[in-house]
Amino acid sequence: MTTSNYHRGKTVSTRKKSRFGPGNIMILVVIGIIAMIIATGNVDRIMEKLFSAYAALIVLIIIFEYLLIKGSDRSTIYQRELQAAGTIRRDDLLAMREIEIQLVELKARITTSMERKHDPEAIRGAMDNKSMDNLDEALHLIRKRI
Numbered sequence: 001m002t003t004s005n006y007h008r009g010k011t012v013s014t015r016k017k018s019r020f021g022p023g024n025i026m027i028l029v030v031i032g033i034i035a036m037i038i039a040t041g042n043v044d045r046i047m048e049k050l051f052s053a054y055a056a057l058i059v060l061i062i063i064f065e066y067l068l069i070k071g072s073d074r075s076t077i078y079q080r081e082l083q084a085a086g087t088i089r090r091d092d093l094l095a096m097r098e099i100e101i102q103l104v105e106l107k108a109r110i111t112t113s114m115e116r117k118h119d120p121e122a123i124r125g126a127m128d129n130k131s132m133d134n135l136d137e138a139l140h141l142i143r144k145r146i
């Protein structure tokens with residue numbers, strides 16, 4: 001079963017943990033061994049089979065497979081996390097570039113207006129129209145990334 005969370009403007013799907021874990025498997029194994037002892041009544045023979053070289057080999061193979069599977073799961077998870085971090089970083093860089101463009105335009109407008117010191121209406125007009133829009137857009141982009 002999956003649920004969805006909202007993170008950075010995107011819906012992220014998360015899975016709920018299964019209710020059947022490794023601890024439950026061990027309990028089932030112990031119950032199975034106890035049931036075999038009760039059913040056969042021969043504890044020595046069951047213990048002999050349980051601790052034989054063949055059983056030890058099977059356990060080693062299972063442990064080796066577990067480690068391989070666990071390692072591949074981790075590498076897959078790391079790849080997904082790296083990809084998500086790369087996407088977020090790319091989005092942040094694009095937003096910062098857009099903010100830089102907006103601020104450069106604003107600086108150019110203010111510089112141009114300041115060169116005309118004798119005309120306060122030009123300064124007021126430059127600040128009222130496009131410059132204020134650039135400021136608002138830059139602030140919006142910054143707030144969106146925070």
